[in-house]
Amino acid sequence: MNPNQTTLSRRILSIDILRGLVMIIMALDHTRDFFHIEAMTSDPLNPDTTTAFLFFTRWITHFCAPSFVFLSGLSAYLSAQNKTPAKASSFLLKRGLWLIIVEVVIITFGLTFNPQYNFVILQVIWAIGFSMILLALFSRISYKLVLVIGLLLVLGHNIFDLFPTPKDENVGLILKIFFTAFGTVVPLGSNHLIGVFYAILPWTGIMFLGYAAGKWFNVDYSAVKRHRNLLNFGALALVLFVALRLLRFYGDPVPLKEYHDVFKNLLSFLNVSKYPPSLEYTCITIGVALLILSVTENVQNKVSRVLSVYGSVPFFYYVLHFYLLHFILVLLFFLEENTTQQIVQIPFYFRPPTFGYNLWIVYLIWIFVVAALYYPCKWFKKYKATHKNWWLSYV
Template identity: 70%
Template sequence: MTIDQSLSSKRILSIDILRGLVMIIMALDHTRDFFHIGAMTSDPLNPETTTGALFFIRWITHFCAPVFVFLSGLSAYLSAQNKTSAAASSFLLKRGLWLIVVEILIITLGLTFNPLYNFIILQVIWAIGCSMIFLALASRISYKTVLIVGLLLVFGHNIFNLLPVPKNPDMALILKVFFTAFGTIVPLPNNHFIGIFYAILPWTGVMFVGYGIGAWYKKTYDAAKRKRNLLIVGSLSVFLFLLLRFVNIYGDPVPRKEYGDLFKNLLAFFNVSKYPPSLQYISMTLGPAMLFLAFTEKINNWFTRIASVYGAVPFFYYVIHFYLLHTILVIAFFTTGYTSQQIVQIPFLFRPADFGFGLPLVYLIWIAVVAILYLPCKWFKKYKETHGQWWLSYI
């Protein structure tokens, strides 16, 4: 899902490890969506109704999207080092447009299995694609412009949660699409809909900050200084999350709720907004991610080598895992007694609200899917390393 971040043909292993780890975790959340009995009828993050295990299985996947987008920006910076400013900008623009098309035509189909596209789903690929288009424009101005705009978006976008919603419906929709979208459904003619689940500009801020951090990974940058920077910024981000969460005034669209129960209060403390990604959410996720990068730069063992395979070909993995999960869903749909009359569901075909299994089977399916995809990912990683076709930079 990100631009190849080669430095003189040598990949940065810590980046691939982190990205591969979040790819593996991401598949857990999507497996839960497809196969858990309560995925369509309950909120796993609601402290009043969830369990600790269910809360954790959803909360841990909060790290996936922001790390994904952050590393996309970082990789964009590194990729640009071997190009002219114009060439780097042109590539980002074309890749951004390509990702939007992929989200609409390929990812939506993998999610819904609906060839009529009655419900088009715009999620993280859409947000990355739009953000790359903005990055193509901002990077032509200067590196500092990208970093400053990124910080302003990350720290300031929650101001829009404090403002009244515009009375004009068109302006209200624009505000939702760019800043506050959460399940925004836009009706189209002939019983078609667009579901906008990722507001663009908060994620653009995350990508721009990743682009800014990319300067620390230049070949000429001192490794010890890079580690120190990552430790400082990562620690400050975690501290900012804790501070904002305790103060409970700014940084999340929904103030933290107090319960008369210690366990529920603990869950509520970590239950921050992903849609859109609040400042508290971004601090909670990117802080540990930067600490992870700081500590894994020189780590090389069997687990990191496996994780780095998925991290080296994230777009390939991302697309295929949806189709594999939904194919398994179709098999489970029929083997558990459902009939062809029950196929049509909105938005996901073959996914009735009362369908599903307990968490142990969800974990088993998740592990099987990740394992099945290892060899295809390893093959494609090798193919990319040994071939130079232009289209490989888009996959």
């Protein structure tokens, strides 16, 4: 085997290891949304009301979306190395549009089970899709331009937190969708709503930085230098997180709250804003992601092989896990002897506000779902490796 091919396969394996870890942890948060008794009535990150176990269950999943978006950008760079600039840009544009359609049609239904689509939910797949469209445009111009825009968006988007909301409703709505959205609900007529939960441009910045980092994973790039870059920039991001958190003047829209309790102060210190991803949030999550990439490049064992199965087919896994979770929810809904009048709920059908279980049952359901999807993911990974259908590059 060509040494370069061996090096490349290991580097891709490290990406799949991190992405697989992210996909598994991500499912925990969605399982909590569907099945935890307090998911619809309390904030698991509120130091005043949470417990250590509940806080950790929610907080650990903060690392998923930014890592997923960052790796999407990195993978886009690697994919572009086998294409002409025009073809790479065209593919990103088409895949971005496809992902937005998937979010609206497939993911929204998996989340809600509402055949009338009264509430369309725009989350991470929507943000990735829109970011890919922007990446298609800017990557065609210049790699350096992508890097500069990525840095400006990640470092600078919290400037909007310092200004009041525009008085003009249309301008305010556009600003929310592109920069500050969380729970922005846009009515479409009297019976349909769109919930914009992921502001576009802060996530675009993360994807652009992932694309820029893809250069370190070129076949001819020094493995020693790549490891050093990942380690140094990961550590720098964590140091910046701590510095910004202590200085308190910039980097997160919610001020650090102090308590007369060491444990609550620790939780408050770690509780940074995901919606949209603040600079502090991005620093701690991407910092850890870079460190994981730096130490997993040459890891090959049973755990890494299992993680890489999930990480090699993330879109397939992502779609399936929502449907499996919701089918389990429907089953438990009827086993709990709920009535058909309780089916229609916003945003999730079959999920009344008072429904749910203790956290340890949530963990059992999560483990079952992840384990149940292992062999389907393994099959699809093999299918992708042995088939060259055009549509496989979109799944």
